[in-house]
Amino acid sequence: MSKTVILIASGDLRDSANQVCWSAQAEMEQQLTAAIESFGYEVKRGHDYDAELGHGFIRSQRQGIDVFREIDPDAPLIVAEAVWQYSHHVLAGLMTHRGPILTAANWSGQWPGLVGLLNLNGSLTKAGVRYCSLWSETFSDEAFLTNLKSWLDDATVSHDTSHAAALDLAACDENARQVGTEVAETLRRDKAIMGVFDEGCMGMFNAIIPDSLLNPLGVFKERLSQSALYYETLQVDTSEAESVRLWLDDHGMKFHTGPDHATDLTDAQILDQCKMYIATMRIADDFGCDAVGIQYQQGLKDLLPASDLVEGMLNDSVRPPVRSRDGSRELHPGQPLIHFNEVDECAGLDGLLTQRVHQALGQPVENTLHDLRWSDRDLSGTVEGQVWVLEISGAVPASHFEGGWAAAEGFRQPPMYFPSGGSTVRGISKPGDVVWSRIFVADGKLKMDLGLAKSVALPDQETQRRWDATTPQWPIMHTVFRGVSRDQMMARHQANHIQVAYARSEAEAKVAMQAKAVAASELGIEVCLCGDVD
Protein backbone atom coordinates (compact mmCIF):
# COMPACT_ATOMS: atom_id res chain seq x y z
CA MET A 1 0.00 0.00 0.00
CA SER A 2 1.13 3.58 -0.61
CA LYS A 3 2.98 4.98 2.38
CA THR A 4 0.72 8.03 2.47
CA VAL A 5 -2.73 7.65 3.98
CA ILE A 6 -5.38 10.32 3.46
CA LEU A 7 -7.55 11.15 6.46
CA ILE A 8 -10.93 12.88 6.22
CA ALA A 9 -13.61 13.71 8.81
CA SER A 10 -17.30 14.08 8.12
CA GLY A 11 -19.32 16.30 10.43
CA ASP A 12 -22.76 17.67 11.13
CA LEU A 13 -24.55 20.18 8.92
CA ARG A 14 -24.93 22.29 12.07
CA ASP A 15 -21.76 24.24 12.71
CA SER A 16 -22.88 24.73 16.29
CA ALA A 17 -22.34 20.99 16.81
CA ASN A 18 -19.16 20.89 14.74
CA GLN A 19 -17.61 23.66 16.82
CA VAL A 20 -18.49 22.13 20.18
CA CYS A 21 -17.22 18.69 19.14
CA TRP A 22 -14.07 19.71 17.27
CA SER A 23 -11.59 19.34 20.15
CA ALA A 24 -12.58 15.69 20.68
CA GLN A 25 -12.09 15.05 16.96
CA ALA A 26 -8.67 16.75 16.95
CA GLU A 27 -7.53 14.65 19.90
CA MET A 28 -8.74 11.45 18.29
CA GLU A 29 -7.03 12.25 15.00
CA GLN A 30 -3.77 12.87 16.85
CA GLN A 31 -3.92 9.46 18.53
CA LEU A 32 -4.87 7.68 15.33
CA THR A 33 -2.13 9.47 13.37
CA ALA A 34 0.50 8.50 15.95
CA ALA A 35 -0.55 4.86 15.65
CA ILE A 36 -0.33 4.96 11.84
CA GLU A 37 3.03 6.71 11.91
CA SER A 38 4.41 4.08 14.27
CA PHE A 39 4.13 1.64 11.35
CA GLY A 40 6.15 3.90 9.04
CA TYR A 41 3.20 5.44 7.19
CA GLU A 42 2.46 9.11 6.76
CA VAL A 43 -0.96 10.71 7.32
CA LYS A 44 -2.16 13.61 5.18
CA ARG A 45 -5.44 15.35 5.90
CA GLY A 46 -7.70 15.48 2.84
CA HIS A 47 -9.10 18.88 3.84
CA ASP A 48 -8.02 21.68 6.13
CA TYR A 49 -9.12 23.00 9.46
CA ASP A 50 -11.25 26.10 8.81
CA ALA A 51 -10.13 28.81 11.23
CA GLU A 52 -13.12 30.98 10.43
CA LEU A 53 -15.63 28.23 11.16
CA GLY A 54 -13.64 26.88 14.08
CA HIS A 55 -13.60 23.22 12.98
CA GLY A 56 -12.14 20.86 10.43
CA PHE A 57 -15.16 18.79 9.43
CA ILE A 58 -16.67 18.26 6.01
CA ARG A 59 -20.00 19.98 6.58
CA SER A 60 -21.96 19.37 3.37
CA GLN A 61 -22.28 16.96 0.44
CA ARG A 62 -21.02 19.71 -1.87
CA GLN A 63 -17.89 20.18 0.21
CA GLY A 64 -17.38 16.41 0.36
CA ILE A 65 -17.54 16.07 -3.41
CA ASP A 66 -15.10 18.96 -3.80
CA VAL A 67 -12.72 17.46 -1.25
CA PHE A 68 -12.71 14.12 -3.06
CA ARG A 69 -11.84 15.85 -6.34
CA GLU A 70 -8.45 16.68 -4.84
CA ILE A 71 -7.84 13.18 -3.42
CA ASP A 72 -5.94 10.54 -5.40
CA PRO A 73 -8.71 7.98 -6.08
CA ASP A 74 -6.26 5.12 -5.49
CA ALA A 75 -4.86 6.38 -2.18
CA PRO A 76 -5.59 4.53 1.06
CA LEU A 77 -8.21 6.59 2.83
CA ILE A 78 -9.46 6.78 6.41
CA VAL A 79 -12.73 8.37 7.50
CA ALA A 80 -12.08 9.21 11.15
CA GLU A 81 -15.05 9.97 13.41
CA ALA A 82 -15.39 11.20 16.98
CA VAL A 83 -18.77 12.87 16.39
CA TRP A 84 -22.19 12.40 14.93
CA GLN A 85 -21.78 12.87 11.17
CA TYR A 86 -23.92 12.94 8.03
CA SER A 87 -22.90 10.03 5.83
CA HIS A 88 -23.93 11.68 2.59
CA HIS A 89 -21.22 14.31 3.09
CA VAL A 90 -18.67 11.67 2.11
CA LEU A 91 -20.69 8.93 0.46
CA ALA A 92 -20.53 10.37 -3.06
CA GLY A 93 -16.73 10.44 -2.89
CA LEU A 94 -16.44 7.04 -1.24
CA MET A 95 -18.65 5.43 -3.87
CA THR A 96 -16.08 6.10 -6.58
CA HIS A 97 -12.93 5.88 -4.51
CA ARG A 98 -10.78 2.99 -5.72
CA GLY A 99 -8.18 2.81 -2.96
CA PRO A 100 -8.72 0.92 0.32
CA ILE A 101 -11.17 2.57 2.72
CA LEU A 102 -11.08 2.38 6.51
CA THR A 103 -13.73 3.86 8.78
CA ALA A 104 -12.46 4.51 12.31
CA ALA A 105 -13.90 5.86 15.56
CA ASN A 106 -12.72 6.45 19.10
CA TRP A 107 -14.37 4.29 21.72
CA SER A 108 -15.96 7.15 23.60
CA GLY A 109 -19.44 8.08 24.66
CA GLN A 110 -18.77 11.81 24.83
CA TRP A 111 -20.16 12.56 21.36
CA PRO A 112 -22.02 10.13 19.13
CA GLY A 113 -18.90 9.20 17.10
CA LEU A 114 -19.58 5.46 17.30
CA VAL A 115 -23.14 6.21 16.21
CA GLY A 116 -21.75 8.16 13.25
CA LEU A 117 -19.38 5.34 12.37
CA LEU A 118 -22.16 2.75 12.40
CA ASN A 119 -24.32 4.91 10.18
CA LEU A 120 -21.50 5.34 7.71
CA ASN A 121 -20.80 1.60 7.73
CA GLY A 122 -24.46 0.79 7.10
CA SER A 123 -24.59 3.36 4.32
CA LEU A 124 -21.45 1.99 2.65
CA THR A 125 -22.83 -1.53 2.91
CA LYS A 126 -26.10 -0.47 1.29
CA ALA A 127 -24.15 1.32 -1.44
CA GLY A 128 -22.05 -1.79 -2.08
CA VAL A 129 -18.78 -0.01 -1.26
CA ARG A 130 -15.99 -2.19 0.13
CA TYR A 131 -14.51 -0.91 3.38
CA CYS A 132 -12.93 -2.01 6.65
CA SER A 133 -13.80 -0.61 10.06
CA LEU A 134 -11.91 -0.16 13.34
CA TRP A 135 -12.52 1.42 16.74
CA SER A 136 -10.38 1.86 19.81
CA GLU A 137 -10.36 3.56 23.19
CA THR A 138 -6.66 4.42 23.22
CA PHE A 139 -5.47 3.59 19.69
CA SER A 140 -2.61 1.76 21.39
CA ASP A 141 -4.22 -1.57 22.33
CA GLU A 142 -2.95 -4.71 20.70
CA ALA A 143 -6.15 -5.75 18.95
CA PHE A 144 -6.45 -2.36 17.29
CA LEU A 145 -2.78 -2.12 16.33
CA THR A 146 -2.73 -5.62 14.82
CA ASN A 147 -5.75 -4.79 12.67
CA LEU A 148 -4.42 -1.37 11.76
CA LYS A 149 -1.13 -2.85 10.58
CA SER A 150 -3.00 -5.44 8.59
CA TRP A 151 -5.08 -2.74 6.92
CA LEU A 152 -2.04 -0.59 6.19
CA ASP A 153 -0.05 -3.49 4.75
CA ASP A 154 -2.78 -5.56 3.06
CA ALA A 155 -6.02 -3.55 3.15
CA THR A 156 -7.70 -6.14 5.36
CA VAL A 157 -8.89 -6.33 8.95
CA SER A 158 -10.45 -9.30 10.63
CA HIS A 159 -13.40 -9.27 12.99
CA ASP A 160 -15.24 -12.21 14.49
CA THR A 161 -18.81 -12.33 13.20
CA SER A 162 -19.43 -15.98 13.97
CA HIS A 163 -22.32 -14.97 16.25
CA ALA A 164 -24.72 -14.63 13.28
CA ALA A 165 -26.38 -17.67 11.73
CA ALA A 166 -29.06 -17.93 9.04
CA LEU A 167 -32.55 -18.54 10.44
CA ASP A 168 -33.53 -22.20 10.49
CA LEU A 169 -37.31 -22.14 10.09
CA ALA A 170 -37.62 -25.78 11.07
CA ALA A 171 -35.99 -25.07 14.42
CA CYS A 172 -38.62 -22.46 15.35
CA ASP A 173 -41.38 -23.03 17.87
CA GLU A 174 -44.71 -24.06 16.27
CA ASN A 175 -46.57 -21.06 17.74
CA ALA A 176 -43.88 -18.68 16.52
CA ARG A 177 -44.13 -20.13 13.02
CA GLN A 178 -47.88 -19.78 12.97
CA VAL A 179 -47.93 -16.20 14.26
CA GLY A 180 -45.05 -15.13 12.04
CA THR A 181 -46.68 -16.61 8.95
CA GLU A 182 -50.02 -14.98 9.73
CA VAL A 183 -48.42 -11.57 10.27
CA ALA A 184 -46.61 -11.84 6.94
CA GLU A 185 -49.70 -13.02 5.07
CA THR A 186 -51.87 -10.26 6.54
CA LEU A 187 -49.34 -7.59 5.67
CA ARG A 188 -49.00 -8.81 2.08
CA ARG A 189 -52.75 -9.15 1.63
CA ASP A 190 -54.06 -6.04 3.43
CA LYS A 191 -51.03 -3.83 2.84
CA ALA A 192 -49.79 -1.03 5.08
CA ILE A 193 -48.72 2.59 4.70
CA MET A 194 -45.68 4.20 6.26
CA GLY A 195 -46.07 7.98 6.39
CA VAL A 196 -42.70 9.59 5.78
CA PHE A 197 -42.41 13.24 6.80
CA ASP A 198 -39.48 14.26 4.56
CA GLU A 199 -37.47 11.29 3.45
CA GLY A 200 -33.84 11.01 4.46
CA CYS A 201 -32.67 12.42 7.78
CA MET A 202 -29.17 13.79 8.30
CA GLY A 203 -27.67 11.92 5.34
CA MET A 204 -28.66 8.51 6.72
CA PHE A 205 -28.58 6.76 3.35
CA ASN A 206 -28.85 3.35 5.02
CA ALA A 207 -32.22 4.25 6.56
CA ILE A 208 -34.01 4.65 3.23
CA ILE A 209 -35.64 1.51 1.82
CA PRO A 210 -36.03 1.67 -1.95
CA ASP A 211 -39.70 1.23 -2.97
CA SER A 212 -38.69 -1.69 -5.15
CA LEU A 213 -37.62 -3.60 -2.03
CA LEU A 214 -40.41 -2.37 0.23
CA ASN A 215 -43.51 -2.70 -1.94
CA PRO A 216 -43.29 -6.49 -2.47
CA LEU A 217 -43.76 -6.86 1.30
CA GLY A 218 -47.11 -5.07 1.09
CA VAL A 219 -45.71 -1.86 2.54
CA PHE A 220 -45.95 1.48 0.76
CA LYS A 221 -44.66 4.93 1.58
CA GLU A 222 -46.91 7.96 1.82
CA ARG A 223 -44.52 10.83 1.20
CA LEU A 224 -45.56 13.60 3.57
CA SER A 225 -44.02 16.98 4.19
CA GLN A 226 -42.83 18.53 7.42
CA SER A 227 -44.27 21.77 6.04
CA ALA A 228 -47.72 20.17 6.24
CA LEU A 229 -46.95 19.09 9.79
CA TYR A 230 -45.91 22.63 10.66
CA TYR A 231 -49.11 24.03 9.18
CA GLU A 232 -51.30 21.46 10.93
CA THR A 233 -49.50 22.13 14.22
CA LEU A 234 -50.43 25.79 13.94
CA GLN A 235 -54.09 24.85 13.37
CA VAL A 236 -54.44 22.93 16.64
CA ASP A 237 -56.47 24.69 19.27
CA THR A 238 -54.43 25.75 22.29
CA SER A 239 -57.01 24.32 24.67
CA GLU A 240 -56.60 20.88 23.07
CA ALA A 241 -52.84 21.09 23.51
CA GLU A 242 -53.32 22.15 27.11
CA SER A 243 -55.34 18.98 27.77
CA VAL A 244 -52.42 16.91 26.48
CA ARG A 245 -50.04 18.77 28.80
CA LEU A 246 -52.47 18.29 31.69
CA TRP A 247 -52.63 14.57 30.92
CA LEU A 248 -48.84 14.34 31.08
CA ASP A 249 -48.73 16.29 34.34
CA ASP A 250 -51.51 14.14 35.82
CA HIS A 251 -49.61 11.01 34.84
CA GLY A 252 -46.55 12.28 36.68
CA MET A 253 -44.14 13.32 33.93
CA LYS A 254 -41.67 15.81 35.36
CA PHE A 255 -40.56 18.64 33.07
CA HIS A 256 -37.41 20.58 33.93
CA THR A 257 -38.39 24.01 32.66
CA GLY A 258 -36.82 27.45 32.81
CA PRO A 259 -37.38 30.94 31.42
CA ASP A 260 -34.83 31.19 28.58
CA HIS A 261 -35.97 29.82 25.21
CA ALA A 262 -32.39 29.62 23.92
CA THR A 263 -31.13 27.32 26.65
CA ASP A 264 -34.07 26.16 28.77
CA LEU A 265 -37.06 23.98 28.19
CA THR A 266 -40.03 26.33 28.33
CA ASP A 267 -43.73 25.69 28.82
CA ALA A 268 -44.33 27.28 25.42
CA GLN A 269 -42.07 24.69 23.76
CA ILE A 270 -43.95 21.87 25.49
CA LEU A 271 -47.26 23.33 24.35
CA ASP A 272 -46.02 23.39 20.75
CA GLN A 273 -44.98 19.76 21.10
CA CYS A 274 -48.46 18.89 22.39
CA LYS A 275 -49.91 20.60 19.32
CA MET A 276 -47.53 18.70 17.06
CA TYR A 277 -48.61 15.43 18.69
CA ILE A 278 -52.25 16.13 17.88
CA ALA A 279 -51.32 17.34 14.38
CA THR A 280 -49.31 14.17 13.65
CA MET A 281 -52.21 11.94 14.71
CA ARG A 282 -54.61 13.87 12.48
CA ILE A 283 -52.38 13.80 9.42
CA ALA A 284 -51.78 10.07 9.95
CA ASP A 285 -55.54 9.67 10.09
CA ASP A 286 -56.07 11.71 6.91
CA PHE A 287 -53.71 9.44 4.98
CA GLY A 288 -54.56 6.17 6.74
CA CYS A 289 -50.99 5.63 7.88
CA ASP A 290 -50.10 2.56 9.92
CA ALA A 291 -46.84 4.19 11.04
CA VAL A 292 -45.21 7.57 10.66
CA GLY A 293 -41.69 8.94 10.78
CA ILE A 294 -40.76 12.58 11.32
CA GLN A 295 -37.38 13.62 9.96
CA TYR A 296 -37.39 16.33 12.64
CA GLN A 297 -33.82 17.46 12.63
CA GLN A 298 -33.19 19.52 9.49
CA GLY A 299 -36.04 21.74 8.43
CA LEU A 300 -38.26 21.31 11.46
CA LYS A 301 -35.63 22.20 14.09
CA ASP A 302 -35.72 25.88 13.08
CA LEU A 303 -39.51 26.13 13.06
CA LEU A 304 -40.64 24.06 16.00
CA PRO A 305 -39.29 22.36 19.09
CA ALA A 306 -37.90 18.88 18.43
CA SER A 307 -40.56 16.20 18.08
CA ASP A 308 -39.20 13.85 20.76
CA LEU A 309 -41.98 14.30 23.27
CA VAL A 310 -44.41 13.75 20.39
CA GLU A 311 -42.66 10.52 19.43
CA GLY A 312 -42.57 9.19 22.98
CA MET A 313 -46.34 9.69 23.23
CA LEU A 314 -47.12 8.23 19.80
CA ASN A 315 -45.17 5.07 20.50
CA ASP A 316 -47.04 4.21 23.69
CA SER A 317 -50.42 2.60 24.12
CA VAL A 318 -50.80 4.69 27.28
CA ARG A 319 -50.99 8.22 25.90
CA PRO A 320 -53.17 11.32 25.86
CA PRO A 321 -56.31 10.74 23.78
CA VAL A 322 -56.58 12.57 20.44
CA ARG A 323 -59.86 13.06 18.59
CA SER A 324 -60.45 13.60 14.90
CA ARG A 325 -60.76 17.25 13.81
CA ASP A 326 -64.56 17.13 14.02
CA GLY A 327 -64.36 15.53 17.45
CA SER A 328 -66.40 12.50 16.41
CA ARG A 329 -63.73 9.77 16.78
CA GLU A 330 -60.85 9.01 19.11
CA LEU A 331 -57.83 8.18 16.96
CA HIS A 332 -56.14 4.80 17.55
CA PRO A 333 -57.62 4.44 21.05
CA GLY A 334 -55.42 2.43 23.39
CA GLN A 335 -52.87 1.78 20.65
CA PRO A 336 -49.53 3.32 19.77
CA LEU A 337 -49.25 5.02 16.43
CA ILE A 338 -45.88 3.57 15.50
CA HIS A 339 -43.32 6.30 15.05
CA PHE A 340 -39.90 5.73 13.52
CA ASN A 341 -37.45 8.31 14.76
CA GLU A 342 -35.40 10.22 12.19
CA VAL A 343 -37.57 8.64 9.44
CA ASP A 344 -35.46 5.52 9.66
CA GLU A 345 -37.60 3.40 7.34
CA CYS A 346 -35.80 0.19 8.32
CA ALA A 347 -36.90 0.90 11.89
CA GLY A 348 -40.40 1.76 10.64
CA LEU A 349 -40.79 -1.58 8.91
CA ASP A 350 -39.38 -3.33 11.96
CA GLY A 351 -41.81 -1.39 14.17
CA LEU A 352 -44.75 -2.55 12.06
CA LEU A 353 -43.69 -6.19 12.32
CA THR A 354 -42.85 -5.92 16.00
CA GLN A 355 -46.17 -4.36 16.95
CA ARG A 356 -48.16 -6.99 15.06
CA VAL A 357 -46.14 -9.92 16.34
CA HIS A 358 -46.24 -8.73 19.94
CA GLN A 359 -49.96 -7.99 19.70
CA ALA A 360 -50.66 -11.48 18.41
CA LEU A 361 -48.57 -13.05 21.17
CA GLY A 362 -50.01 -10.89 23.96
CA GLN A 363 -46.63 -9.24 24.59
CA PRO A 364 -46.05 -5.51 25.20
CA VAL A 365 -46.38 -3.76 21.83
CA GLU A 366 -44.28 -0.69 22.68
CA ASN A 367 -41.08 -0.68 20.71
CA THR A 368 -38.54 1.89 19.73
CA LEU A 369 -35.22 2.35 18.10
CA HIS A 370 -32.20 3.37 20.15
CA ASP A 371 -28.74 4.48 19.14
CA LEU A 372 -25.96 1.98 19.84
CA ARG A 373 -24.20 4.79 21.64
CA TRP A 374 -21.37 3.28 23.68
CA SER A 375 -20.50 0.30 25.81
CA ASP A 376 -18.39 0.06 28.93
CA ARG A 377 -17.65 -2.24 31.83
CA ASP A 378 -20.09 -1.83 34.69
CA LEU A 379 -17.90 -0.04 37.24
CA SER A 380 -20.35 -0.81 40.04
CA GLY A 381 -19.59 -4.51 39.60
CA THR A 382 -23.30 -5.39 39.49
CA VAL A 383 -23.02 -6.98 36.06
CA GLU A 384 -20.00 -8.80 34.80
CA GLY A 385 -18.44 -7.59 31.59
CA GLN A 386 -19.65 -5.02 29.13
CA VAL A 387 -22.99 -3.24 29.40
CA TRP A 388 -24.13 -1.23 26.38
CA VAL A 389 -25.54 2.26 26.60
CA LEU A 390 -28.52 2.26 24.25
CA GLU A 391 -29.51 5.90 24.06
CA ILE A 392 -31.87 7.31 21.48
CA SER A 393 -31.47 11.03 20.91
CA GLY A 394 -34.70 12.03 22.58
CA ALA A 395 -37.55 9.75 23.54
CA VAL A 396 -38.78 6.24 24.14
CA PRO A 397 -42.34 5.12 24.95
CA ALA A 398 -42.78 5.73 28.67
CA SER A 399 -43.96 2.14 29.14
CA HIS A 400 -40.30 1.21 28.82
CA PHE A 401 -39.69 2.83 32.20
CA GLU A 402 -40.50 1.21 35.52
CA GLY A 403 -43.48 3.35 36.52
CA GLY A 404 -44.32 4.57 33.01
CA TRP A 405 -45.01 8.27 32.63
CA ALA A 406 -44.41 8.90 36.33
CA ALA A 407 -40.79 7.93 35.72
CA ALA A 408 -40.44 10.12 32.65
CA GLU A 409 -38.53 13.38 32.80
CA GLY A 410 -38.49 16.13 30.22
CA PHE A 411 -35.22 17.95 29.57
CA ARG A 412 -34.43 20.55 26.95
CA GLN A 413 -32.82 19.12 23.84
CA PRO A 414 -29.19 20.36 23.63
CA PRO A 415 -29.13 23.78 21.91
CA MET A 416 -26.25 22.83 19.59
CA TYR A 417 -28.58 20.37 17.86
CA PHE A 418 -31.97 21.98 18.48
CA PRO A 419 -32.17 25.78 18.50
CA SER A 420 -35.94 25.71 19.14
CA GLY A 421 -35.64 23.37 22.10
CA GLY A 422 -38.27 20.82 22.96
CA SER A 423 -38.63 18.26 25.70
CA THR A 424 -37.07 14.82 25.66
CA VAL A 425 -38.68 11.81 27.34
CA ARG A 426 -35.87 10.71 29.58
CA GLY A 427 -35.78 7.74 31.91
CA ILE A 428 -34.12 4.41 32.57
CA SER A 429 -35.55 1.47 30.68
CA LYS A 430 -36.79 -1.11 33.14
CA PRO A 431 -34.98 -4.39 33.67
CA GLY A 432 -36.37 -7.24 31.63
CA ASP A 433 -36.16 -9.49 28.61
CA VAL A 434 -35.74 -7.74 25.32
CA VAL A 435 -35.85 -8.75 21.67
CA TRP A 436 -33.49 -6.66 19.56
CA SER A 437 -33.52 -6.44 15.80
CA ARG A 438 -32.38 -4.49 12.79
CA ILE A 439 -33.51 -4.50 9.18
CA PHE A 440 -30.89 -3.32 6.71
CA VAL A 441 -30.12 -3.24 3.02
CA ALA A 442 -27.13 -5.17 1.70
CA ASP A 443 -26.36 -6.78 -1.66
CA GLY A 444 -29.48 -5.06 -3.02
CA LYS A 445 -31.71 -7.03 -0.62
CA LEU A 446 -33.51 -6.51 2.66
CA LYS A 447 -31.87 -8.37 5.53
CA MET A 448 -32.59 -8.62 9.23
CA ASP A 449 -30.52 -9.47 12.31
CA LEU A 450 -32.27 -10.41 15.53
CA GLY A 451 -31.28 -11.56 18.97
CA LEU A 452 -32.08 -11.56 22.66
CA ALA A 453 -30.91 -9.14 25.29
CA LYS A 454 -31.39 -8.26 28.92
CA SER A 455 -32.15 -4.77 30.01
CA VAL A 456 -30.38 -4.67 33.37
CA ALA A 457 -30.69 -2.53 36.48
CA LEU A 458 -27.58 -0.64 37.55
CA PRO A 459 -27.08 1.42 40.70
CA ASP A 460 -28.00 5.11 40.37
CA GLN A 461 -24.37 6.17 40.52
CA GLU A 462 -23.42 3.95 37.59
CA THR A 463 -26.42 5.15 35.58
CA GLN A 464 -25.42 8.74 36.26
CA ARG A 465 -21.83 8.00 35.24
CA ARG A 466 -23.10 6.66 31.93
CA TRP A 467 -25.37 9.65 31.41
CA ASP A 468 -22.55 12.05 32.27
CA ALA A 469 -20.27 10.24 29.83
CA THR A 470 -22.86 10.58 27.04
CA THR A 471 -25.94 12.83 26.79
CA PRO A 472 -27.77 13.11 30.11
CA GLN A 473 -30.95 14.53 28.51
CA TRP A 474 -31.66 11.30 26.60
CA PRO A 475 -33.28 8.01 27.72
CA ILE A 476 -31.03 5.06 28.44
CA MET A 477 -31.32 1.29 28.35
CA HIS A 478 -28.55 -0.66 30.11
CA THR A 479 -28.25 -3.57 27.73
CA VAL A 480 -26.47 -6.90 27.72
CA PHE A 481 -26.77 -8.66 24.37
CA ARG A 482 -26.97 -12.40 24.82
CA GLY A 483 -24.00 -14.08 23.21
CA VAL A 484 -22.87 -11.07 21.21
CA SER A 485 -19.67 -9.38 22.31
CA ARG A 486 -19.10 -5.66 21.99
CA ASP A 487 -16.80 -6.08 19.02
CA GLN A 488 -19.04 -8.62 17.30
CA MET A 489 -21.92 -6.15 17.48
CA MET A 490 -19.75 -3.36 16.09
CA ALA A 491 -18.34 -5.53 13.33
CA ARG A 492 -21.65 -6.72 11.95
CA HIS A 493 -24.33 -4.18 12.80
CA GLN A 494 -25.32 -2.16 9.75
CA ALA A 495 -26.88 0.89 11.39
CA ASN A 496 -26.57 3.41 14.18
CA HIS A 497 -30.04 2.33 15.26
CA ILE A 498 -31.27 -0.84 16.89
CA GLN A 499 -34.89 -1.82 17.57
CA VAL A 500 -35.93 -3.06 21.02
CA ALA A 501 -39.15 -4.49 22.45
CA TYR A 502 -39.86 -6.13 25.78
CA ALA A 503 -41.34 -9.56 26.38
CA ARG A 504 -42.77 -10.77 29.68
CA SER A 505 -40.19 -13.50 30.22
CA GLU A 506 -37.10 -15.02 28.69
CA ALA A 507 -39.13 -17.86 27.18
CA GLU A 508 -41.67 -15.46 25.70
CA ALA A 509 -38.88 -13.26 24.33
CA LYS A 510 -37.55 -16.25 22.46
CA VAL A 511 -40.94 -16.98 20.90
CA ALA A 512 -41.42 -13.29 20.01
CA MET A 513 -38.00 -13.16 18.40
CA GLN A 514 -38.69 -16.32 16.41
CA ALA A 515 -42.14 -15.12 15.33
CA LYS A 516 -40.69 -11.85 14.06
CA ALA A 517 -37.91 -13.74 12.32
CA VAL A 518 -40.46 -16.01 10.65
CA ALA A 519 -42.62 -13.05 9.58
CA ALA A 520 -39.60 -11.33 8.06
CA SER A 521 -38.43 -14.47 6.37
CA GLU A 522 -41.90 -15.20 4.92
CA LEU A 523 -41.83 -11.67 3.51
CA GLY A 524 -38.61 -12.48 1.70
CA ILE A 525 -36.18 -10.79 4.07
CA GLU A 526 -32.90 -12.65 4.60
CA VAL A 527 -32.83 -13.31 8.35
CA CYS A 528 -29.97 -14.10 10.72
CA LEU A 529 -30.30 -14.91 14.41
CA CYS A 530 -27.42 -13.50 16.43
CA GLY A 531 -25.76 -14.71 19.60
CA ASP A 532 -27.25 -17.00 22.19
CA VAL A 533 -30.84 -17.48 21.04
CA ASP A 534 -31.68 -20.86 22.65
Ligand SMILES: C[C@H](O)[C@@H](O)[C@@H](O)C(=O)CO
Ligand atom coordinates in the same frame (compact mmCIF):
# COMPACT_ATOMS: atom_id res chain seq x y z
C1 LIG B 1 -29.12 15.04 17.84
C2 LIG B 1 -28.21 14.24 16.99
O1 LIG B 1 -28.28 14.69 15.69
C3 LIG B 1 -28.62 12.79 17.07
O2 LIG B 1 -29.90 12.65 16.55
C4 LIG B 1 -27.69 11.85 16.41
O3 LIG B 1 -26.55 11.78 17.16
C5 LIG B 1 -28.32 10.50 16.38
O4 LIG B 1 -28.85 10.11 17.38
C6 LIG B 1 -28.34 9.68 15.18
O5 LIG B 1 -29.01 8.48 15.33
